[in-house]
Amino acid sequence: MVTAAGVSVTLRGDAAEEAETALQRLISDGVPGALAAKNASLWGPDAVSEAGRRLGWLDLAQTSRPLVGPLNELAADYRAEGLDHFVLAGMGGSSLAPEVITRTAGVELTVLDTTDPHQVGRVIADRLERTVVVVASKSGGTIETDSHRRVFEQAFADAGITGDALKRRFVVITDPGSPLENTARQAGYHVVLADPDVGGRYSALSAFGLVPSALAGADVGRLLDEAAELTPALRQPYDNPGLALGAALGAAAAGGHDKLLLADAGSGITGFGDWAEQLIAESTGKEGKGILPVVLEGVDAPGFAPSPDARGAVLGSYDASAITVRGPLGAQFLLWEYATAVAGRVLGINPFDQPNVQESKDNTGALLKAAEEQGPAAALAAGEPDLVFGAVEVHADGAIKAGSLSGALEELLGLIPAHGYLAVMAYLDRTGRDAGAAALRELLAVRAQRLRGQQSTAHVTFGWGPRFLHSTGQYHKGGPQNGVFLQLTGEVERDVPVPGRPYTFGTLQLAQAVGDLRALRSRGRPAVRIHLRDRAEGLAQLLDALEN
Known part of the structure; x- marks a missing residue:
């Protein structure tokens, strides 16, 4: 077991043996120090250009802190105006983390990450008079999100919500200089610019994860506190749970155990598997390699059993699993991002691109x-x-x-x-x-x-x-x-x-x-x-x- 700042990673049986060799190699190569220093060459010369502008997630526990106060004030202002129904229009990394945060916190956030017309029609008809739409797109050109924005603008106009009242109904999160930023500023919407050095699937603790969650009522300051407590341990070669988990994931896949069975056993975190699925699959699935997350309903679900090509990973307490991870949500986000980047190093792939x-x-x-x-x-x-x-x-x-x-x-x-x-x-x-x-x-x-x-x-x-x-x-x-x-x-x-x-x-x-x-x-x-x-x-x- 590797423990730090309330986070523990326990490896058992073959998983522990596979990880040990990889872990020692990572330590001897100086990976923890190089990652803390944001050395983009960790994933090979071909990855330097992309990785060099995708490592801002390492600092989000600190750099996202200035968002907390203004977001809490904005949320209070909206509720004072009778606006208490928040819809998030976003895809992938822009929606999965807020969904986990708000479900775990027990606060309501309507996540619209579909093009199904029945679902879209139902959402735009729900409490429109009390609705604020958070439009989230890193690139600013996501076709689904652009379509959601357009249909809500029309719905508000049809309901007689125009002018300054309409401007209050949109909060836009995007990267600086994106087409969406230009559109939003011209329309007079509230704009929050995200860190351009953070990729979408590593953005849980950035504006993409925090803005919709805070508006819905989640304590996002606490998430940053939890991640900040773990950060010092991730800079060390020993007693580093992120390094241990990354070594286990990468070594297992390299050894043929390329399916990761993700289940929960009383962690208190809701829906984490869907977020981790995107992070791991999109980061590692390339060049004919990769780790395939299989998100299961629980440890009793069909498929959560030993097999020649799979390793089980459980959030919570479960002694029969090859990998068990425990810790608060904010720290878990950072832990798994770190581990995925390390697994990419072990597998010899760039964990920050998505070529297909x-x-x-x-x-x-x-x-x-x-x-x-x-x-x-x-x-x-x-x-x-x-x-x-x-x-x-x-x-x-x-x-x-x-x-x-x-x-x-x-x-x-x-x-x-x-x-x-x-x-x-x-x-x-x-x-x-x-x-x-x-x-x-x-x-x-x-x-x-x-x-x-x-x-x-x-x-x-x-x-x-x-x-x-x-x-x-x-x-x-x-x-x-x-x-x-x-x-x-x-x-x-x-x-x-x-x-x-x-x-x-x-x-x-x-x-x-x-x-x-x-x-x-x-x-x-x-x-x-x-x-x-x-x-x-x-x-x-x-x-x-x-x-x-």
Whole structure:
């Protein structure tokens, strides 16, 4: 066990043995001191340019401190005006940390990180007279966030909220000089500039994590205190929990244990796995290497078991896990960021770039342009389905030929190679009636285990689209060639136009799905699309086929 400032990392069995050699090498190479000094050459000469402008997260416990007082005052002012419903429009690193912070603190924050028109429509109709929208985009050009801003501006205008009243309804977080900064300042919105030397997935303790959380009522000063207490230990070669965790993660993956099973056992932190998933997958999944986080419902969930290619990591108290991590949330953010950077060093990759994320974005842009010229039906046509079962269409490029939906799902599971995984990617309404789709992960894992037998584990991940594109989407395309992909899409009943753009949210959502499917298939990665002609009926069919 390595302990410092209320944080402990415990390594057991093979995980401890694997980590020891890597840990000693990291110490002999002077990595803790070099990382504290922000030496960008730690990840090799090719990474120097990118890493050199992505290490500001090491200082956020101090540099973010000036935000706390003004944010608390702004939150108090809003509540005094009767504005107490906060919506965060952001993707990936701009939304995942605030979601964890506010859920853990027990305060309400509506996170809008989707293009599903049903979810978007529901959010813009909810307490609009009391709503403040936090628009968060590092680049300032995120298509989802831009669309959210536009639809809220229209909704406020339709409700008669204009002029100075409208200006009070937006808080914008972005990097200096971004297109979003210019748009926001011209509109008169409240602008908070983020540290440009911090990448999105390392931004939990920056303005991106703190602003929406503080407005919602979380104690963000405490988060910074917790991280600041850990910081001195991360500069030391010994008794450094971040170094120990990074050595364990990197050594495990280098030794073939490249799946990280993430579960919680009474940590008191809610939803941490989804944040850590983005951090680890997007940072390490490249050059055919990487660590695939598998976020599980708990230590009793199917799939949380020893296997030749996986290591278990638990937040909280659980003695049967290879890795156990304990500590307060602010320190955990910094700990895992540090450990991920160290794991990148062990694996020989640059943990600060995301070379394959842009591919799906480019495909989406091309499809939207084609939809404008040809019409959505023509541009986004998926062709005739291979199979149809009631409300369920199967588009598989001929890879599946079963005569039943249950058989088709078993054929899909049969495509998973040894030491591979299945990624379920649901372009549906994650907070509404489609939320039950998340149960597919566990059901597919159980069915895969039954098919393969106890000697071989097939790991199953689940992501909501398009938010996973800003997370595991990098790993899917840049990581090892051992994934099989199940994409879920559904018919749109009530579409929502994107003001000022020649497309709707439904068109954008489908373009993102089709664009990513093409990116996966272009790399020879087996990808099947299941389309629900009727969402409720089709989802019920899928669940029934797996349960019975």
